[in-house]
Amino acid sequence: MKSLKQLFERLENLYDEMVDIRRHLHENPELSFHEVNTPKYIAEYHRNLGHEVRTEVGGRGVVAKLIGGKPGKTVALRADFDALPIQEERDVPYKSKVDGIMHACGHDGHTATLLVLAKVLNSMKEDLEGTIVFIHQFAEEQSPGGAIEMIEDGCLDGVDVIFGTHLWATLPTGEVHYRSGAFMAAADEFRITIQGQGGHGAQPHLTKDAIVIGSQLVTNLQQLVSRRVNPLHSAVLSVGAFEAKNAFNVIADTAKLTGTVRTFREDTRDLMEREMERVTQGTCLGADASYTFDFIRGYPAVMNHEQETMFLAEVAKDVPGVENVKETEPEMGGEDFAYYLQHVPGTFFFTGAKDPEWEIVYPHHHPKFSINEKAMLIAAKTLGAASLTYLNRKTTETKAAVNAN
Ligand SMILES: [Zn+2]
Numbered sequence: 001m002k003s004l005k006q007l008f009e010r011l012e013n014l015y016d017e018m019v020d021i022r023r024h025l026h027e028n029p030e031l032s033f034h035e036v037n038t039p040k041y042i043a044e045y046h047r048n049l050g051h052e053v054r055t056e057v058g059g060r061g062v063v064a065k066l067i068g069g070k071p072g073k074t075v076a077l078r079a080d081f082d083a084l085p086i087q088e089e090r091d092v093p094y095k096s097k098v099d100g101i102m103h104a105c106g107h108d109g110h111t112a113t114l115l116v117l118a119k120v121l122n123s124m125k126e127d128l129e130g131t132i133v134f135i136h137q138f139a140e141e142q143s144p145g146g147a148i149e150m151i152e153d154g155c156l157d158g159v160d161v162i163f164g165t166h167l168w169a170t171l172p173t174g175e176v177h178y179r180s181g182a183f184m185a186a187a188d189e190f191r192i193t194i195q196g197q198g199g200h201g202a203q204p205h206l207t208k209d210a211i212v213i214g215s216q217l218v219t220n221l222q223q224l225v226s227r228r229v230n231p232l233h234s235a236v237l238s239v240g241a242f243e244a245k246n247a248f249n250v251i252a253d254t255a256k257l258t259g260t261v262r263t264f265r266e267d268t269r270d271l272m273e274r275e276m277e278r279v280t281q282g283t284c285l286g287a288d289a290s291y292t293f294d295f296i297r298g299y300p301a302v303m304n305h306e307q308e309t310m311f312l313a314e315v316a317k318d319v320p321g322v323e324n325v326k327e328t329e330p331e332m333g334g335e336d337f338a339y340y341l342q343h344v345p346g347t348f349f350f351t352g353a354k355d356p357e358w359e360i361v362y363p364h365h366h367p368k369f370s371i372n373e374k375a376m377l378i379a380a381k382t383l384g385a386a387s388l389t390y391l392n393r394k395t396t397e398t399k400a401a402v403n404a405n
């Protein structure tokens with residue numbers, strides 16, 4: 001397709017701008033639900049391109065619309081823009097200027113990718129058959145996230161398909177990872193307080209030792225994944241904190257356990273919540289202690305739609321810079337892109353962003369996290385190619401694809 005060649009060339013010509021935008025955002029990170037200047041910057045950029053722009057969508061989101069010269073379908077592309085409460089430990093010229101806040105997940109890169117892509121698609125709008133909606137989402141890092149509110153505020157109105165990517169620093173640059181169905185997990189949190197009865201370390205018979213009960217509970221909970229969950233339906237249960245601090249000769253009155261549960265299926269998720277409470281109840285009953293149990297639901301699993309996922313994988317194979325398009329295993333991390341996929345067909349994929357020169361690869365959310373900026377160009381080309389290819393397909397063909405979901 002002639003337009004794809006043009007898209008790739010124009011993106012390459014604007015690579016430096018992409019880097020500049022990413023570094024500007026990296027220097028000025030803002031926390032989830034506290035984004036002020038980032039959405040302003042994004043809205044301004046789209047306004048300068050002449051796009052229809054809505055701000056404060058669902059709170060702090062920005063939605064911009066590029067209407068093509070010819071009628072057609074509507075494609076949505078989503079990028080998140082929040083940062084994390086982490087002190088950056090890398091020494092780079094564009095290091096975060098804000099103490100204790102850092103873009104440690106690559107959302108600065110997502111935003112730069114989408115903005116420059118918007119500019120290039122805008123330059124091709126005469127021949128564009130349809131509409132492209134740019135969804136700039138706030139607060140991805142913190143549940144309940146920005147997606148639900150943005151959807152309620154209409155960001156998906158009229159949208160036929162949605163595509164999104166995450167720059168993934170642990171995968172080599174040049175790789176695109178896709179998967180139909182479960183792609184990322186539901187991420188939930190639990191908090192359990194055991195109320196025993198404290199006392200003197202020398203008189204255990206007069207107490208209900210919260211540490212002993214809590215220790216049993218940690219062990220009993222581990223049997224849920226091995227003995228309650230269908231082995232073909234994955235689940236993870238991790239106790240992240242066990243708090244019961246006392247002097248060496250004091251028996252603990254209370255113990256607090258907090259942790260996370262990851263699942264891919266809603267029925268497994270329900271089962272984990274139900275059985276965890278049952279095990280907590282049983283363990284405490286046996287020791288004559290009481291408890292409180294809270295299961296706080298985070299994002300649901302990201303469930304990619306098959307037709308759109310296979311479409312994306314096909315498109316990615318012909319993107320310059322992409323050397324390997326791989327079907328991947330599901331990832332246990334969470335993402336609120338899940339909500340968009342509950343409303344419209346689409347797919348979420350990983351764009352490898354590991355720099356071949358790195359000796360150590362720091363994972364996402366690490367104080368030394370970084371991305372290979374070249375990966376932004378690959379992400380922009382892939383998202384842009386998916387959009388143009390989707391819009392240029394014959395209407396009947398597109399309809400069939402969507403209906404198949
Ligand atoms: Zn993150």
Ligand SMILES: [Zn+2]
Nearest residue numbers: 105106107166
């Ligand atoms: Zn992220």
